[in-house]
Amino acid sequence: MAGGNEINANESKMAVPLNTWVLISNFKLAYNLLRRPDGTFDRHLAEFLDRKVPANVTPVNGIISFDVLIDRPNNLVARIYRPAPATAAGSIPIFTDLYQPPSYDTFPVIIFFHGGSFAHSSSNSAIYDSLCRRFVSLCDAVVISVNYRRAPEYKYPCAYDDGWAVLKWASAEPWLRSGKEGKLRVFLAGDSSGGNIAHHVAVRAAESGIEIAGNILLNSMFGGNRRTESEQRLDGKYFVTIQDRDWYWKAFLPEGADRDHPACNPFGPNGVRLEGLPFPKSLVIVAGLDLVQDWQLAYAEGLKTAGHFVKVVYREQATIGFYLLPNTNHFYEVMEEIKEFVRFNL
Amino acid sequence: MKREHQEAAAGGDRRGGGGGNWYAAAEQEKGKALMGTDDGVDELLAALGYKVRSSDMADVAQKLEQLEMAMGSSAAANDDALLAHLAFDTVHYNPSDLSNWVDNILSELNAPPPLPQPPPPPPADDPLSLQFDLPPAVTEQYTIGTVDLPDGSPCKPADVDELQPEASTASSGWLISQSGHQPEVAKSLRDRKRLKVCSSPPSSTITADAATAAAAQQVVIVDSQEAGIRLVHALMACAEAVQKENLKAAGAIVKQISVLAASQGGAMRKVAGYFAEALARRIYRPQPPRGMGCSSTVESAALDDMLHHHFYESCPYLKFAHFTANQAILEAFAGFRRVHVVDFGMRQGLQWPALLQALALRQGGPPSFRLTGIGPPQPDNSDALQEVGWKLAQLAKTIRVDFRYRGFVAASLADLDPYMLLGPEADGGGVEDDEPEVVAVNSILELHRLLARPGALEKVLGTIRAVRPVIVTVVEQEANHNGRAFLDRFTEALHYYSTMFDSLEGGASPPAAVEVGGHDQAMAEIYLGRQIYNVVACEGAERTERHETLPQWRARMSRTGFDSVPIGSNAFKQASMLLALFSGGEGYRVEENDGCLTLGWHTRPLIATSAWRAAGDPLSTSASCRTASS
Numbered sequence: 001m002a003g004g005n006e007i008n009a010n011e012s013k014m015a016v017p018l019n020t021w022v023l024i025s026n027f028k029l030a031y032n033l034l035r036r037p038d039g040t041f042d043r044h045l046a047e048f049l050d051r052k053v054p055a056n057v058t059p060v061n062g063i064i065s066f067d068v069l070i071d072r073p074n075n076l077v078a079r080i081y082r083p084a085p086a087t088a089a090g091s092i093p094i095f096t097d098l099y100q101p102p103s104y105d106t107f108p109v110i111i112f113f114h115g116g117s118f119a120h121s122s123s124n125s126a127i128y129d130s131l132c133r134r135f136v137s138l139c140d141a142v143v144i145s146v147n148y149r150r151a152p153e154y155k156y157p158c159a160y161d162d163g164w165a166v167l168k169w170a171s172a173e174p175w176l177r178s179g180k181e182g183k184l185r186v187f188l189a190g191d192s193s194g195g196n197i198a199h200h201v202a203v204r205a206a207e208s209g210i211e212i213a214g215n216i217l218l219n220s221m222f223g224g225n226r227r228t229e230s231e232q233r234l235d236g237k238y239f240v241t242i243q244d245r246d247w248y249w250k251a252f253l254p255e256g257a258d259r260d261h262p263a264c265n266p267f268g269p270n271g272v273r274l275e276g277l278p279f280p281k282s283l284v285i286v287a288g289l290d291l292v293q294d295w296q297l298a299y300a301e302g303l304k305t306a307g308h309f310v311k312v313v314y315r316e317q318a319t320i321g322f323y324l325l326p327n328t329n330h331f332y333e334v335m336e337e338i339k340e341f342v343r344f345n346l
Numbered sequence: 347m348k349r350e351h352q353e354a355a356a357g358g359d360r361r362g363g364g365g366g367n368w369y370a371a372a373e374q375e376k377g378k379a380l381m382g383t384d385d386g387v388d389e390l391l392a393a394l395g396y397k398v399r400s401s402d403m404a405d406v407a408q409k410l411e412q413l414e415m416a417m418g419s420s421a422a423a424n425d426d427a428l429l430a431h432l433a434f435d436t437v438h439y440n441p442s443d444l445s446n447w448v449d450n451i452l453s454e455l456n457a458p459p460p461l462p463q464p465p466p467p468p469p470a471d472d473p474l475s476l477q478f479d480l481p482p483a484v485t486e487q488y489t490i491g492t493v494d495l496p497d498g499s500p501c502k503p504a505d506v507d508e509l510q511p512e513a514s515t516a517s518s519g520w521l522i523s524q525s526g527h528q529p530e531v532a533k534s535l536r537d538r539k540r541l542k543v544c545s546s547p548p549s550s551t552i553t554a555d556a557a558t559a560a561a562a563q564q565v566v567i568v569d570s571q572e573a574g575i576r577l578v579h580a581l582m583a584c585a586e587a588v589q590k591e592n593l594k595a596a597g598a599i600v601k602q603i604s605v606l607a608a609s610q611g612g613a614m615r616k617v618a619g620y621f622a623e624a625l626a627r628r629i630y631r632p633q634p635p636r637g638m639g640c641s642s643t644v645e646s647a648a649l650d651d652m653l654h655h656h657f658y659e660s661c662p663y664l665k666f667a668h669f670t671a672n673q674a675i676l677e678a679f680a681g682f683r684r685v686h687v688v689d690f691g692m693r694q695g696l697q698w699p700a701l702l703q704a705l706a707l708r709q710g711g712p713p714s715f716r717l718t719g720i721g722p723p724q725p726d727n728s729d730a731l732q733e734v735g736w737k738l739a740q741l742a743k744t745i746r747v748d749f750r751y752r753g754f755v756a757a758s759l760a761d762l763d764p765y766m767l768l769g770p771e772a773d774g775g776g777v778e779d780d781e782p783e784v785v786a787v788n789s790i791l792e793l794h795r796l797l798a799r800p801g802a803l804e805k806v807l808g809t810i811r812a813v814r815p816v817i818v819t820v821v822e823q824e825a826n827h828n829g830r831a832f833l834d835r836f837t838e839a840l841h842y843y844s845t846m847f848d849s850l851e852g853g854a855s856p857p858a859a860v861e862v863g864g865h866d867q868a869m870a871e872i873y874l875g876r877q878i879y880n881v882v883a884c885e886g887a888e889r890t891e892r893h894e895t896l897p898q899w900r901a902r903m904s905r906t907g908f909d910s911v912p913i914g915s916n917a918f919k920q921a922s923m924l925l926a927l928f929s930g931g932e933g934y935r936v937e938e939n940d941g942c943l944t945l946g947w948h949t950r951p952l953i954a955t956s957a958w959r960a961a962g963d964p965l966s967t968s969a970s971c972r973t974a975s976s
Contacts, residue, residue, distance in 0.1 A: 009411045018403050019388050023396070025410040026444060029451070032417060033432060042434075044919040048938045049441045051395025055949060056562045066565040067949045072852070075932050077566075077948050095567070095578040124949050126395040147949075325390050 012238045015289055015319055017327050024239050024321045031120065035247050041119055041152050051126040057098070059084035063136050065129070066098055070169050071162075074149065078166050079123040081136045081143040099175045106179035108141040108187055108213065108342050111166060111201075113148065115192025117221060117248040118159060123147035127324050134326075135189070138335055139342045144170060148197065152251035156263045159193070159252075163201040171210060185346055187214045188280070189338075191323065193252075195220020199266060199299075202280055212280035214345040216338055219287050219320055220296055223249055224265040225258055228294035238289040238319045245292070265295075267302030274306040281309040283341040285334055288316035313337050396444045409448045416455055428455075438915040440941045562895075563826075565841050566848075566950045574614050577606045578840070581618060584625050585836040596629050613847035620875040621840060624882035631883060647722045651693050651730070653876070656869030658696055661850055662928050663953045666921055666936075666945040667790050668697040671819035673917040674957040675786045676704050678817035684714045684783040688767050688813070690759055690792045692719030695734040697790070699741055706745040714748040716783070718767055723755050731755065759792060760802040764812035785815040793899075794822055797892040807906045811960050817911060818958040820903070823893040824944055824951045827881045839881045842952070846874055849947035852933050896942055896954045908958040912941030921945070 013021050030049050034042045055065040064084045070076045085097040101107070112135065114121050114128040121128060123145040132143045148162035170176055170186060177184050188198040188205075195217035205212050223245060235242045246259075253261050260268045284300045286293050303310045315322070318330040325331065386399045398406055417432070436454045441447050580603050587596035600622055607618040658664040679685045685705075689697070698717065705712045717738065721731045731753030742749030756762055767785075787810050796803040810818055825842040829835050850867055880891040900910070918936055921943065925934045937944045937951060944951035 009414060013407070018407060019391055019398075022398065022403060022407050022410065022444070023391060023394065025407070025414070026396070026448075029410060029413060029417075029448075030441075044922045045438070045915055047922065047936070048438060048915045048918045051442060052937055052949075053395070054562050054564045054951070055566070057565050058563050066567060068567045069948060075948065079949070095565075095575050095582075098565075098567075099575065126393070130393055324394070327390060 012319065015238060015317060016322070017325070020321070020325050020327060023324065024319070027321075028239050031244070034120075035244065039152060039247070039250060041251065043153065046120065050121065052122065052124045053126045053129045055079055055124070061133070061137065063133050064098075065133070067124075071165055074162065074165075076149075076162050076165060077123065077147045078169075079129070079132070079145045079147070081132045081145070083136060083140065099173075101175050101178060102142060103140070103178070106185060106346055108139050108185050108346050109170060109176050110135055110139065110141045110143045110187045110189050110216075110342070111163070111170060111198075112143055112145045113159075113163060113188075113190035113194030113197040113201075114145060115190065115194045115219075115221075116150070117245075118151040118193040118196075118252040119248055120150070131191075131323065134335070135338070138339045141187075141342065142176060146197075151248070155251070155255075156253055156257075156261075157200075159197050160200045160204070160263075163188075163197050164204050167201055167205060167210065183211075185213050186211075187216060187342060187345075188212055189216035189218070190220065191218035192320075193221045193248075194218075196222060196263070200263065203266075203272060203274070203277070206274075206277040206279045209278075211278070214341060215280050215282040216285075216341065217282060217296075217299075218285045218323060218334075219290055219292070220284070220299070221248075221292065222264065222266070222295040222299050223259045223292065224268050224295060225260045228298075230294040231291045234289065234291035238291070240291050240320055242291065267299060267305075271302070274303070274308065276307075279303070279306070279308045281311075281341075281345055283311050283313065283337065285313045285337070286315070287318035287320060287322060287330075288314060289319040311337075311341065391444075395442055397442050398444045402445050406445050406448060409445075409452055413448065413452060413455070436915075439912040441938065442940050563838065563841070564950045566845050566948050574610060577603070577610060577614065577618050580606055581621055581625075581840060582833075582837065584622075585833050588625060588628060589831065589833040589836075593629050596625065600626050600629060613844065613851045616871055617840070617844050617847045617878075620843070620878040621836075621882065623875075624879045627879060627883040647724055648730070653869055653873035654693055655696070656866045657873040660866035660870040662925055662934060663945060664696070664790070665924070667821040667953060667955060668700065669921055669924065670913060670917050670943050670955040671788055671790065671821060671957075672697065672701045672704065673920075674817055674819050674911065674913055674955075675701060675788065678786060678911070678957075678959075679705070679713065679784065682713055682784045682816075683781045684716075686716040686718065686783050686785045688718045688720070688785060688787045688815075690720050690787070690789040692721045692731055692734060692753065694730075695719065695738055697788070698738055702738070702742055702747055702749070703745060706747050712745075712747040714750075714781075715742070716750045717752075719751065719753045720756055720759065720762065721753065723757060729753075758799075758802065759796060760799065760805045762806070762809055764809050767809070767813050785813050787813065787815045787818045789819070790821045791823065793820060794828070794892045794894060795890040797828060797894070798887050798890045803902070804906070807903075807908075811907060814960060816959060818908065819955065820899065820958065821953060821955045822896075822899055824896055824946070824954040825893045826895050826898070828892040828894050835881060839878065841950075843874060843878055845947050845950045846952060847871065849933060849952070852947070896939060896944070896951075896956065899954075899956065900940075900942075903956075903958050907961045909961045910941045911957040911959050913938075913943050913955065913957055918943055 016024070030046075034046050034049075036042065055067045057064045057066055062084050063081060065079055065081045067077050067079050070078050080098075082098075083102045085100050085102070112128075112132055114123060114125065116125075123129075124147070128145060132145050135141055135143045144166060146163055146166045149158040151159075167186070167188075171184055173184075176186075179185065188202050190196070190198040198215050198217060199220070202212050202215050227242065231242050231245075234240075249259050249264055253259070253264060259265060260270055262268070262270045262272055265271065282300070282303055284296060284303075286296045286300075290296075297312070300310045300312045313334060315330045315334065318328075322328060322330040323334060386401060388396075388398050388400050388403060391398050417428075432451060432454060436451060438447065439450065580599055584596050584599040584603065587593070587599060603618060603622040603625075607615050607622065610618065654664075675687065687698075687701070689695075702715065705715060717735070719731055719735060724730050735751035735753055739749055739751060754762070754766060793803065793806070796806055823842075825838055827835055827839050827842070829838065850870055877891045880889060881893075884890075903910075915938075918938055922936045925936065925945075928934065933947050935946050935948065935951075937946065939951070939954070942954055942956040944954045946952045
């Protein structure tokens with residue numbers, strides 16, 4: 001639809017601040033160059049274009065970060081963010097400081113899965129480094145950002161396996177435990193594909209007896225074979241198309257699978273029943289201009305039907321990526337919701 | 347100075363309750379977000395790695411829209427060729443400079459697409475044939491292989507044809523060569539792009555950030571086990587005692603360290619060993635400092651070269667350095683018939699066979715190539731510099747590249763003067779005296795040494811400028827080992843070399859050379875160990891391993907009147923692909939950093955390549971424009 005593109009640009013431009021529009025349009029352009037019609041992905045160009053930041057044990061706004069090699073054979077790295085340890089002013093924290101609990105009181109540990117539709121970004125991508133630092137100050141949390149293996153080189157279930165590996169690692173770290181009972185108070189969080197990963201890791205945790213305090217899903221990535229009303233109505237209008245969603249699912253899901261695969265459609269015909277499982281409480285944040293919203297709302301309904309607590313935060317005028325730049329009410333109000341959810345369920 | 351924002355004051359507490367401080371700060375941030383900053387760059391995007399002037403925002407948005415419409419309509423028209431061209435053939439530079447990045451893609455869109463060309467004939471029995479070919483879709487304009495430097499003693503030119511390069515056991519470099527069908531239009535387009543990118547205003551704001559950016563301290567923890575942490579703790583405690591000049595306490599701790607280290611395995615044990623030894627030397631050192639690592643002697647020069655060679659073989663850092671520097675040099679030399687490379691650290695000339703090969707296969711034929719190699723004084727009056735030149739001459743003869751070589755012995759690069767580097771040939775005294783000779787200056791891990799003597803670096807940079815090179819390639823360790831406080835240097839070095847040693851364990855050479863690989867690794871560890879001794883145990887003029895970070899080097903180069911020449915996605919891609927050849931290579935990462943490329947282990951960059959030209963030099967500028975007009 002040649003003429004349609006011009007209208008679309010104007011609509012999306014009116015929905016977000018100009019610098020947000022430039023940021024997300026830049027990603028859209030870059031991502032269009034990376035996805036090949038034959039299903040392969042230009043990984044080298046993707047890594048070239050991605051803006052990355054180093055970890056830093058020098059406190060910045062009172063927060064430090066460092067990378068940990070969790071699993072050598074898979075090169076699984078996670079980036080840990082935490083409030084700067086109380087060392088002598090001006091000196092750099094030493095290794096032992098890094099592994100001290102950040103406080104005597106209970107504190108949350110948030111295991112974060114970055115977005116990118118299973119194919120893009122890394123734990124050291126600038127957009128996610130920024131977001132994770134914000135979570136630390138927002139919730140006085142230790143945040144662990146998982147550098148999971150990505151599609152199409154690594155399909156389902158690699159990303160879930162990596163998430164599970166980090167959860168298990170965290171469960172074994174003494175310094176992440178807090179409170180009278182000395183236990184790990186862990187939240188699983190993620191945006192886009194990261195939200196999807198958070199769900200599936202939570203299922204595995206529930207089946208294995210690891211207690212998760214809460215799930216935080218931001219514009220999470222779900223789907224199914226049928227075309228929902230929101231997908232049809234919003235196709236191509238706010239940075240995202242059905243076509244690109246299809247491409248990413250095809251890249252992530254096993255060969256020959258369709259979008260009713262349980263990874264994509266957890267409450268669809270092939271889903272796993274969650275009744276009776278100790279599944280965590282969920283905070284599901286939905287952007288009203290995200291074409292995936294019908295799937296996200298269906299997901300929330302599915303949890304409710306299975307007897308689990310869900311709070312849906314619906315931001316009518318928000319687009320994808322609203323949480324990347326602190327320049328709208330959507331950003332600040334959703335951060336408050338997250339903060340309250342964590343505080344309440346700690 | 348930042349403007350005040352009324353929004354911040356009016357913000358207040360919407361919800362009351364806890365976190366008021368955070369909320370007020372957030373409101374202030376929001377105010378900043380809406381108003382931009384005085385130095386013009388949008389702060390919020392800058393925090394995410396994109397430099398866009400607030401005043402350019404609408405313009406960038408409009409270009410993005412243009413692109414979207416063009417790509418949208420081509421998708422509708424099923425014009426796969428256009429999309430493929432944009433995706434595959436476009437060389438991208440410096441994605442942080444968003445405005446120029448978008449411009450580049452737009453200009454690719456508007457330029458005629460490259461004419462389909464027949465693939466080059468496969469080089470069948472050529473002894474220097476490419477041993478590693480990539481499928482056409484990913485080669486862009488270069489194919490990759492390895493090339494061996496002829497071994498053995500210098501022989502008479504008549505014997506050259508009898509050389510059997512495959513039988514040599516000499517080192518192999520990563521080869522770059524043009525496949526020979528890059529259209530002239532696209533190439534001149536690329537040169538214009540790179541020129542434009544160099545002179546774009548936002549890059550000048552880098553210098554302001556350099557000082558703060560330099561403070562980032564990276565830690566990759568590969569061993570979070572209890573014993574490893576205690577070992578590190580002991581090392582740090584010892585270093586702290588040394589800083590406080592409590593040598594008695596330091597001595598006591600250093601003894602404990604060797605006990606702790608013995609219980610460790612692998613990389614951590616070795617690293618701890620070197621650092622403990624270095625601390626011991628510092629604690630118990632004779633005055634003046636003597637012994638391995640401190641004063642570099644004539645005797646140690648040959649040993650240095652040998653260890654350097656093993657380091658080269660055992661891990662990809664130096665190969666990456668040579669490859670990316672050669673890429674920048676090759677692009678800068680495009681269109682010139684007489685070229686001259688000045689190598690600040692000639693050693694065994696490992697970098698140059700690949701460049702010679704690439705020049706030999708250049709479209710339009712190879713240029714006349716002159717090489718000036720600088721090296722330190724050697725023992726036994728042996729003339730290692732000349733021998734290397736001889737070997738390269740033999741190689742050049744086999745591949746029919748007109749080659750001239752001159753070696754210069756210099757104890758320090760600061761002893762060089764421009765006239766030495768330029769020489770009589772530069773006046774065009776040769777046959778092609780209507781052709782200007784262009785110069786590339788290449789420095790691999792050499793500049794940081796100059797920081798040991800005040801004024802030395804400034805002199806060398808002045809010499810470089812006086813030579814008026816079209817390109818200056820600089821490779822340096824990506825670390826700050828030159829901080830004023832001993833403890834800071836120690837900590838930085840501990841993190842850096844721990845990661846380095848871990849990569850040697852994890853990314854061992856291909857299994858085919860298992861025996862040699864093991865030997866290479868051991869020698870590489872000694873090579874690195876000497877650096878550790880120098881950083882930790884030496885001071886003053888003897889402490890030559892004064893590594894500094896990319897932001898620090900950028901600031902220096904910029905201050906001295908050099909502009910960055912961005913290294914593009916083609917070099918990035920090929921370097922990444924070559925890394926896959928190293929078994930255990932999955933841990934290695936190439937990253938793009940504001941026009942420079944770094945190679946690191948996991949998320950920690952360890953070595954950085956940057957390219958420069960003299961700012962506002964009409965010769966440099968016209969050099970890059972030359973291909974556009976010819």
